[in-house]
Amino acid sequence: MDIAQLVVNGLALGALYACMAVGFSLVWGVLNVINMLHGSFIILGGYLAYFAWSYWGVHPLLALPFVGVGLFALGYGLQFFLVNKVVRAPVLTTLTLTFGLDMILYNLMTVYFSATPRRIRLDLGSFEIFGVFMPADRLIGMLLALALTAILYYVMRTSKVGRAIVAVRMDQVAAQLMGIRVNSIYAITFGIGAMMAGLAGVILVLVFPTTTSVAGVYLGKAFVVCVIGGLGSVPGALIGGLVLGVVESFAAHYFGPQNALVVGFLLLLFLLLVKPTGLVGVRGYE
C-alpha cells in the first residue's frame, strides 16, 4: 500500500475522530469535566439514525438534525439537573458521576437496542482518483464530519452564545461579572458536546458497524485527540483528530491494526508528559 493511500485513509478516519472528540474537548475545556458519557452519546446517535432508517426508512442525512436536537436536549438536561450540582467538585467526583450516568445509559441501550453490531449500508460504491482508492460512503462521512466541525467553529466564533462559551472558558469569574449566566452556559456547552457526539455517531454508523461495546473505544479516541490537540478549542480537536487518524493509519499498516491503538495511547502518554497543553494548545487553557 502506498503512502498516499495511507494518508488519505488516515485523513478520512481523522475527520471522523475530530467530529467525535470536539464535543468532549469543549466539555473538558469549558466545564473542566471529564465526560465519561461521551462514548455512549456517540453510540446513541448512531443507533437513533439506524432505527429511523430501518423502521421508517428515514435517510440518515435527514435524521441528522433530529438526532442533533435530541442529543442536545439530553445533554442539556443531564447537565442542568445533575452535573451542574457538582461541577466545581474535584475531578474524581464529576468523573465518577458521569461514569455512573454512563452505566445507566449503556444498560438502557443494551436492553432496548441489544448489542448486535449495526450499520447503515447505502451501497454507494467506491471510486479511484490518482491510484487512491476510496469508498464513497467513507468520503461522504469525512466531508460531513468536516462540515459539522466547521459549522461548530463558525457558530462559536460568531454567535453570542459561542462567544459566551469562550469567555467562560477563559475566565469564569470575569465572565460572570460581565453578566454571563455561567450555569446556563455550562448546560449549553454540555448539550453541544452531546449533540456533536450524536452527529458523529450518525456518520459512524454509515461507515463502520456500531455496537454498545465499542463506546469505550471511542471514548479512548476522544482522550487521545484532546491531549494531542489541546482542550476546549475546535481547531485543536480538528488537528488532534487528523493527526491521530494519520498516525493510526500508518501504525496499522506497519505494526498491525491491533497495535494502532497502542501507538495512539503511547502518543497520549508521551504528549501528556512533554506538552500537556497539546500541540496547538495555549498555556493557561488547560
Next chain:
Amino acid sequence: MSRYAVILFALWVVVLAATPFFAENYVVRAAIVIAMYSTMALSWNVIGGFAGYPSLATAAFVGLGSYVGAVSQVNGVPMVLAWALATLVVALVSLAIGALLLRLKGHYFAIGSIVLVELFRLIASSWSSVTGGGNGLNVPLLRWEPDDVGLFILMVMLALMILAFAMNVVVKNTRLGFGLQCIRQNEDAADMVGVNTTKYKVAGFMLSTILCGTVGAVYASWVGYIDPSESFQILLTLKVAVMALLGGAGTLLGPVVGAATFVILEEVVWVNFLSWNRAILGVLIVFLIFFLPNGILRTGAFSFLRSDGASGSKRA
C-alpha cells in the same frame, strides 16, 4: 489513636475468616471477594484518599499482577513464588510509571492513569506469544478439595487485606502520610515548606499498587483462567475508587466499609435484576455522589470514629 478503627477492623476480619465454618460456599465466595476489594480499596486510599490524587490505574496493576502470576505459573514457577514475583514486578513497573505520571495533576493525571488500563489490556491481547492473546491463559488449578481451596484463598486474601490495613495505619501515622495529606491540601505550599512532593507522591503511588499486584496473582490462581478484557477493566478501576468514596476516602475504615457495602449491594442487584445490574449500580453511584459525597463514615452516625479520622494532620 485509631484504636476504635483497629478493633472494629479486627472484629470484621474474624467474622470474614469464620465464614467457612458456619456458612455455605456462596457466602465464603462473597467473603473472598470482599477481602479482595477491601485490599484494593485500602491500597487506593493511600494515593486517592491521603494524597487526593485521582488515580484510576488500579485495574492496570491488578491485571499486570494476574498476568505475571499466571505466566510464571504456566512456565513452572511454584504458586507462592509466582505471587511474590508478581508483587515485585508490579512494584518495579509502578515505580517507573509513577515517576513519570506523577508529574501530572488533576484531570491530566486521571486521564493518564485510566489510559494505563487500556494500554496494558491492548498489550496483553496483542503480545500473544507470552500472554495467549485474546484467548486468555489457563492457570494450573489447585488440586485440592473445593472447600479447602476456598478456605486457603480466603485466608490469603484476608492476610493481604490485613497487610493493606496495616500499611494504611503506618502511612497515616508517619511522615509519609503527613506529607501526603499536606499535598492533598495544597501541593504548592507543601513543596514550599520542604516536603519533597515528587518523592512522596511516587512512594504513595507505589504503595497503592503493590498489593493490587499480589491480589491479581492470587485471583488468577483462584479462578484458573484470565483474559485481557476481564483482567483490565475500566469498570474495576472505577469500582474501587467508588468503594473508597462510599466508605469515606482518607479514613482508615472507610475503604473497608465501602468495599463490603458495595460487594453486598452488587450481589443483591446481580441476583435480583440480572439484565439491569449495570444501570442499578449506575444509579447507586449517582446517589452516592449527591447524598453521600464524603462517605458513610463521615455521616453523623459514626462521629465517634471521626475524631481519629481527621487527627492525622495534628500529629507529627
